[in-house]
Amino acid sequence: MAREEIEKNGRDEMIIDGCEESKQQEQNNVIFDGVNVNYLKVYYGKFFPHADIFKWMSYGNDGKHPGCDYSYFRRREFSFTLDNDIYLRFQSFNGLSEMENSIKEKCPFKIDIGPVYSVDPAKRHAYAQGGDNVFTPVERELVFDIDMSDYDDVRYCCSGADVCLDCWPLMTVAIKVIDTALRDDFGFNHILWVYSGRRGVHCWVCDGKARRLSNEQRSAIADYFRVYKGNENSHKKVSLTGPALHPFLVRSYNEVLKIFFEEKLLSSQNLFLDEERYEKILGMIPDESVTSELRGKWGDNRRSKEDINIVRWQQLKHILQSGKQKLQGLRRCVEEIVFSFTYPRLDMEVSRHMNHLLKAPFCVHPKTGRVCVPIDPSHCEEFDPTAVPTLSKLLEELNMEGSRRESDIDWERTSLGDSVRYFQSSFLQPLLKSCKEEIEASYSAKLQESKNSLNW
Amino acid sequence: MEAVRSQKKPAVADDVVPTLPLYRTAPALEVRLEDFELYAIDRLRVLKGISDGLSRGKKPDEMEKLANELWKLHMRHPNASEVVNKDIISHFVLRLVYCRTEELRKWFLSMETSLFRYRFRFQTPEAQRALMAEFHLLYKTVSNAEYENVKDKLSQVARSIGQSLSSADAIFYKVPFEEVPDLVATRRVFIQKGQAFVAMNQVVSLVVTQFRTLLSKALALTNRKWTSMIREQEKDRLTPLIESLSSSYLGPDYSQPREFTEISLKDIDQVAKSSFPLCMRHLFEKLREDHHLKNGGRMQLGLFLKGVGLKLDDALAFWKAEFSRKVGAERFDKEYAYGIRHNYGKEGKRTDYTPYSCQKIISSVPGVGDHHGCPYRHFSEENLRAALGKMGVSNRALEDVLEKVRNKHYQLACTLTFEAVHGTSCDAGINHPNQYFIDSKKILESSNNANST
Numbered sequence: 062m063a064r065e066e067i068e069k070n071g072r073d074e075m076i077i078d079g080c081e082e083s084k085q086q087e088q089n090n091v092i093f094d095g096v097n098v099n100y101l102k103v104y105y106g107k108f109f110p111h112a113d114i115f116k117w118m119s120y121g122n123d124g125k126h127p128g129c130d131y132s133y134f135r136r137r138e139f140s141f142t143l144d145n146d147i148y149l150r151f152q153s154f155n156g157l158s159e160m161e162n163s164i165k166e167k168c169p170f171k172i173d174i175g176p177v178y179s180v181d182p183a184k185r186h187a188y189a190q191g192g193d194n195v196f197t198p199v200e201r202e203l204v205f206d207i208d209m210s211d212y213d214d215v216r217y218c219c220s221g222a223d224v225c226l227d228c229w230p231l232m233t234v235a236i237k238v239i240d241t242a243l244r245d246d247f248g249f250n251h252i253l254w255v256y257s258g259r260r261g262v263h264c265w266v267c268d269g270k271a272r273r274l275s276n277e278q279r280s281a282i283a284d285y286f287r288v289y290k291g292n293e294n295s296h297k298k299v300s301l302t303g304p305a306l307h308p309f310l311v312r313s314y315n316e317v318l319k320i321f322f323e324e325k326l327l328s329s330q331n332l333f334l335d336e337e338r339y340e341k342i343l344g345m346i347p348d349e350s351v352t353s354e355l356r357g358k359w360g361d362n363r364r365s366k367e368d369i370n371i372v373r374w375q376q377l378k379h380i381l382q383s384g385k386q387k388l389q390g391l392r393r394c395v396e397e398i399v400f401s402f403t404y405p406r407l408d409m410e411v412s413r414h415m416n417h418l419l420k421a422p423f424c425v426h427p428k429t430g431r432v433c434v435p436i437d438p439s440h441c442e443e444f445d446p447t448a449v450p451t452l453s454k455l456l457e458e459l460n461m462e463g464s465r466r467e468s469d470i471d472w473e474r475t476s477l478g479d480s481v482r483y484f485q486s487s488f489l490q491p492l493l494k495s496c497k498e499e500i501e502a503s504y505s506a507k508l509q510e511s512k513n514s515l516n517w
Numbered sequence: 518m519e520a521v522r523s524q525k526k527p528a529v530a531d532d533v534v535p536t537l538p539l540y541r542t543a544p545a546l547e548v549r550l551e552d553f554e555l556y557a558i559d560r561l562r563v564l565k566g567i568s569d570g571l572s573r574g575k576k577p578d579e580m581e582k583l584a585n586e587l588w589k590l591h592m593r594h595p596n597a598s599e600v601v602n603k604d605i606i607s608h609f610v611l612r613l614v615y616c617r618t619e620e621l622r623k624w625f626l627s628m629e630t631s632l633f634r635y636r637f638r639f640q641t642p643e644a645q646r647a648l649m650a651e652f653h654l655l656y657k658t659v660s661n662a663e664y665e666n667v668k669d670k671l672s673q674v675a676r677s678i679g680q681s682l683s684s685a686d687a688i689f690y691k692v693p694f695e696e697v698p699d700l701v702a703t704r705r706v707f708i709q710k711g712q713a714f715v716a717m718n719q720v721v722s723l724v725v726t727q728f729r730t731l732l733s734k735a736l737a738l739t740n741r742k743w744t745s746m747i748r749e750q751e752k753d754r755l756t757p758l759i760e761s762l763s764s765s766y767l768g769p770d771y772s773q774p775r776e777f778t779e780i781s782l783k784d785i786d787q788v789a790k791s792s793f794p795l796c797m798r799h800l801f802e803k804l805r806e807d808h809h810l811k812n813g814g815r816m817q818l819g820l821f822l823k824g825v826g827l828k829l830d831d832a833l834a835f836w837k838a839e840f841s842r843k844v845g846a847e848r849f850d851k852e853y854a855y856g857i858r859h860n861y862g863k864e865g866k867r868t869d870y871t872p873y874s875c876q877k878i879i880s881s882v883p884g885v886g887d888h889h890g891c892p893y894r895h896f897s898e899e900n901l902r903a904a905l906g907k908m909g910v911s912n913r914a915l916e917d918v919l920e921k922v923r924n925k926h927y928q929l930a931c932t933l934t935f936e937a938v939h940g941t942s943c944d945a946g947i948n949h950p951n952q953y954f955i956d957s958k959k960i961l962e963s964s965n966n967a968n969s970t
């Protein structure tokens with residue numbers, strides 16, 4: 062069959078065969094540059110969980126209950142980044158099939174999810190004519206974005222867009238700290254963590270009360286998480302002042318950061334390996350006599366069997382926490398150093414505003430080809446970004462299943478299966494259950510209210 | 518305020534505990550037009566004073582004292598019964614003056630809210646309770662048993678903000694965290710499962726949040742009423758007064774380039790060296806160096822350049838030249854060009870954005886990777902020294918500048934820098950980066966002229 066026809070028909074088996082071919086090319090080419098549109102077509106046709114995404118974004122409003130708001134899903138903004146760098150904002154859909162068809166047809170390299178607006182975003186211009194500014198975001202998940210490139214000054218293994226198994230645990234720590242606080246402090250329950258496909262994680266807090274937070278309240282939560290006071294042009298990155306730490310910081314430190322720093326990061330990043338590295342840490346101690354004492358100890362580089370990072374860290378702690386320094390308020394230094402190296406670095410702006418777009422889960426990262434799969438926060442240590450299925454791997458798996466292709470849903474048999482199942486059973490089902498309860502409760506409250514006013 | 522002509526009525530009903538007015542409804546009072554203006558100007562003095570204090574980075578207790586003094590100084594009235602009226606009328610007049618743009622509303626909202634906060638703290642406990650009731654802040658107090666359970670945590674929080682938990686008067690309210698955003702943001706409360714434990718003395722934050730919401734809604738409403746009816750109805754009386762008040766007291770907002778209207782791309786490096794304030798110079802240099810700036814930096818520098826007279830097309834070319842070296846021209850067009858056109862009111866809401874004032878820049882909070890903000894406030898001393906050295910500030914002047922910085926007088930530090938660099942005095946002080954630019958150009962221009970004649 063001629064090549065053009067394959068592309069025109071977009072028939073699955075053809076493309077899958079084609080994919081074998083280009084896979085070989087890819088191996089020859091060494092550089093895997095981005096994602097091929099034809100692969101994406103198959104992905105959106107066979108893997109992308111359209112129905113689950115629709116269920117999620119409907120928050121129970123697609124049900125039969127009279128309290129359902131049928132306009133809810135339609136008021137949600139999606140935005141697509143297409144192959145030729147065309148950026149389509151304010152896409153909105155009537156329902157599952159309209160969304161699914163549009164995605165399959167446009168085959169976006171990236172799908173972003175925005176807020177739910179007061180009116181259908183696709184019709185915003187019509188409303189804008191009305192004069193009053195009625196087109197405004199009314200609901201949005203509380204979101205967080207953590208990106209490894211913001212950690213470049215504390216990791217020596219990689220920089221920029223790269224991650225490896227030595228630095229990835231920084232993300233694990235971030236998930237643990239933020240997830241615990243979202244649940245225990247703020248009382249949220251429906252939280253989805255997603256691998257961003259390359260070098261970071263996204264977090265979606267989906268409880269009703271999270272979706273309805275104002276920008277000011279979002280900022281407050283973001284600031285609650287903030288310990289970095291510095292910027293590129295001042296020294297101190299972490300400043301923990303005051304005679305005690307807030308219970309949230311104490312818990313994060315005792316339960317996560319300290320252990321991670323001492324047992325993992327210290328050695329894996331070789332934080333005290335040479336002068337350049339340890340000077341960076343000494344720079345955080347505002348006391349000459351302490352730093353010069355330590356420099357003296359570390360100057361001659363005697364080899365020992367013990368891990369030099371651990372030895373030096375112990376020496377540093379010993380001096381800073383000995384009685385004399387305690388009085389001078391230097392004790393907090395140890396904590397400041399640990400926080401500087403390990404505490405989550407959030408991209409604040411993403412969380413502060415309702416109308417920030419965030420990439421949808423299960424997208425394929427256009428550079429790495431990896432699928433943005435959910436991460437289970439209760440097992441986040443086990444997550445390995447380098448083992449996340451790539452688009453070409455999925456297609457290969459699908460291809461191997463050749464003969465049984467017609468039957469089951471395709472993703473179930475591939476390495477994407479666990480991710481979709483996790484999304485459905487651990488996130489979506491409990492979420493929809495509570496959405497249903499909320500819709501019923503608010504409906505009967507409304508009924509009650511109108512009854513009361515009738516009686517009166 | 519159509520009620521101006523109507524009968525004189527008392528502004529506060531007699532049976533209520535005397536407390537702060539919440540400015541819920543426009544006053545039905547008979548007031549002479551001259552008083553309108555005088556009252557408004559007096560209140561504006563208080564608000565401007567608060568605004569200055571905040572931009573100097575004064576601490577909360579210093580601010581409280583300052584606000585109290587300003588209030589006593591400007592808002593008294595020889596006739597004691599008029600004091601409350603003056604308070605109410607001046608507020609409503611300024612509300613009209615400041616309702617008309619987003620930027621003005623923001624400023625007014627935040628200054629009035631600060632003022633309210635400081636005044637609330639000086640109220641008697643009865644008056645405070647009455648205000649809480651007015652706002653329906655009927656929270657449950659924490660029971661003894663529950664208190665014992667979380668006592669350790671509460672005392673940790675207290676210590677973390679430099680207080681101690683004295684068990685005798687430890688009354689706590691349980692409040693949904695959403696209602697105390699500023700206490701959450703500064704980690705001044707213990708939060709458990711969505712409930713913030715708010716100490717009695719923090720109640721002020723609850724009340725202030727309510728006040729702010731009330732005023733914010735009212736301002737939006739006033740704006741609508743102003744455009745739809747008041748301006749026309751009052752065109753012979755109030756409107757001219759409002760307009761003169763706003764033009765004489767608000768100061769320029771620098772959204773439209775005025776003098777030296779153009780700056781072209783080929784001069785921009787030279788001009789940046791000679792006439793940009795340090796905050797902009799730093800961003801400019803960083804952009805040239807890294808070919809990238811994060812959003813905060815793009816906004817701060819972009820709007821400044823707009824105010825300075827860089828045309829949209831030139832601005833696009835300028836940013837593109839840098840960014841494309843880092844992210845490629847395509848990504849620039851796709852991701853960044855929108856923001857620049859947006860600044861010029863060509864996208865989105867199509868409002869013209871005004872360049873940031875010093876106060877706004879000084880109170881911004883640059884994070885990791887950010888270069889915006891005011892260097893006098895946000896640089897370490899060492900970096901500031903180096904930056905000032907590069908600007909050609911002599912050693913002696915440098916010490917004066919740093920002295921100001923240590924006392925948190927950032928704009929004064931900037932003024933001293935201006936004087937050191939230009940060799941002339943700058944009596945007005947620096948309030949706005951665009952003002953810095955204009956003043957600098959004026960001086961350079963006139964000395965050029967002097968040289969050429």
Ligand code: SF4
Pocket residue numbers: 794795796797874875876878879890891892893927928931947948949950953
């Ligand atoms: S005082 Fe104003 S003009 Fe000067 S550097 Fe700071 S923000 Fe810029």
Ligand SMILES: [Zn+2]
Pocket residue numbers: 216218219223224225226227228229
């Ligand atoms: Zn690494």
